[in-house]
Amino acid sequence: MxxxxxxxxxxxxxxxxxxxxxxxxxxxxxxxxxxxxxxxLELRVAIEERVNQVTVGGSTPTVVKNMAGEVVEELPAMGAVRAIASQGTLSLDNLRTNAVWIEPSGDGLVFIGDKWYRGRALLAADSNGVTAVNYVDLEQYLYSVVGGEMPTNWHAEALKAQAVAARTYVLY
Known part of the structure; x- marks a missing residue:
């Protein structure tokens, strides 16, 4: 390049x-x-670890993909599905697998448990339960972190300083 x-x-x-x-x-x-x-840079943030079940969905039409990248299920906007782990297998509706990607279309948000997140999610099952991991671009992550850690009506320089601190923490 x-x-x-x-x-x-x-x-x-x-x-x-x-x-x-x-x-x-x-x-x-x-x-x-x-x-x-x-x-x-895409970050991985563990949202749920080794739980029996987790509810996931998207704010926009969302696809569920297997690990080969093939679409195995489609969810409507604001639709949700419960992922249940049993003996190392993940069950979503009629689908049985070890792991899936939850990918909302466009700039949609992904729903994991009881909160909304930017990016996409990986659900993986093992003998201890299901783990949900949010995969999110660094800049998108910073939008959420800075807005969540301090009031957005504060001075722009304070928000910039918080963004620098958050970026440094994530990268190092």
């Missing part, structure tokens, strides 16, 4: 000439602009 360069060495020299005292800040800005963008 080829990345474009938006600054040149001449541009760097110009930034340095703007202020001798802040040349290092100009260098940092230039280096950040030259660095390739980070690819989307």
């Amino acid at each position: 080829q990345t474009g360069r938006y600054f040149s060495w001449i541009g760097l020299q110009y930034l340095i000439k703007l202020g001798r005292r802040s040349w290092w800040m100009s260098l940092v800005v230039w280096l950040m602009a030259m660095a390739p963008a980070q690819a989307n």
